[in-house]
Amino acid sequence: MRVSFKTIFTDRHPPTEPAIAELKSWCGSFHDLGLTPVYEGSSLGNLSFRPEEGNDSFIITASQLKFKNDLTEDAFVKVHLCDPDRAIVHASGTLEPSSESMLHFEIYRERPEINAIFHGHCDAILERAEALNIPVTREEAPFGSAALVRRVLEILDDNIFIIMRNHGFIALGHDMKSAGKLAIRMHEKCRIDKRR
Numbered sequence: 721m722r723v724s725f726k727t728i729f730t731d732r733h734p735p736t737e738p739a740i741a742e743l744k745s746w747c748g749s750f751h752d753l754g755l756t757p758v759y760e761g762s763s764l765g766n767l768s769f770r771p772e773e774g775n776d777s778f779i780i781t782a783s784q785l786k787f788k789n790d791l792t793e794d795a796f797v798k799v800h801l802c803d804p805d806r807a808i809v810h811a812s813g814t815l816e817p818s819s820e821s822m823l824h825f826e827i828y829r830e831r832p833e834i835n836a837i838f839h840g841h842c843d844a845i846l847e848r849a850e851a852l853n854i855p856v857t858r859e860e861a862p863f864g865s866a867a868l869v870r871r872v873l874e875i876l877d878d879n880i881f882i883i884m885r886n887h888g889f890i891a892l893g894h895d896m897k898s899a900g901k902l903a904i905r906m907h908e909k910c911r912i913d914k915r916r
């Protein structure tokens with residue numbers, strides 16, 4: 721999906737933060753587990769982390785990226801700042817940042833203790849959301865829209881796992897390991913429940 725904001729690039733080099741190696745590995749795991757299914761050539765989902773606590777900038781997967789196990793540096797973009805009112809994202813990297821960059825930005829801003837946001841798609845989790853008491857957004861909103869950001873912020877509170885209605889999940893963590901493991905745990909639990 722195309723981005724619904726304008727990106728202003730401060731430079732066109734991929735980010736070099738060492739922790740990108742860990743994000744690469746999570747992209748590979750999510751792909752292998754089917755948590756970021758490929759649709760029309762790109763993966764549905766976007767993963768980010770905040771390299772520096774207390775700072776709202778973050779590293780996120782590029783828009784229309786196809787996840788795999790050996791992603792190169794240019795698959796990642798550093799978002800420095802978002803201006804939701806003017807729909808502008810300030811970033812550095814070779815590719816456009818994920819269409820959900822505004823959503824990641826607003827969550828990091830609301831939740832200083834959260835340093836990783838992993839968004840994926842899993843039908844089994846969506847189906848089990850109510851049974852497992854997972855918070856679900858009030859209504860469906862288009863991918864990448866300001867309305868979607870509002871719907872998520874309405875239910876964000878101090879939750880670490882939420883569902884965007886008819887869309888997908890967002891796993892939050894103090895670090896990438898906790899966000900990734902949480903998503904995998906929910907995925908496995910819902911798949912097992914489904915088989916029963």
Ligand SMILES: [Zn+2]
Pocket residue numbers: 764765839840841863887888
């Ligand atoms: Zn999605």
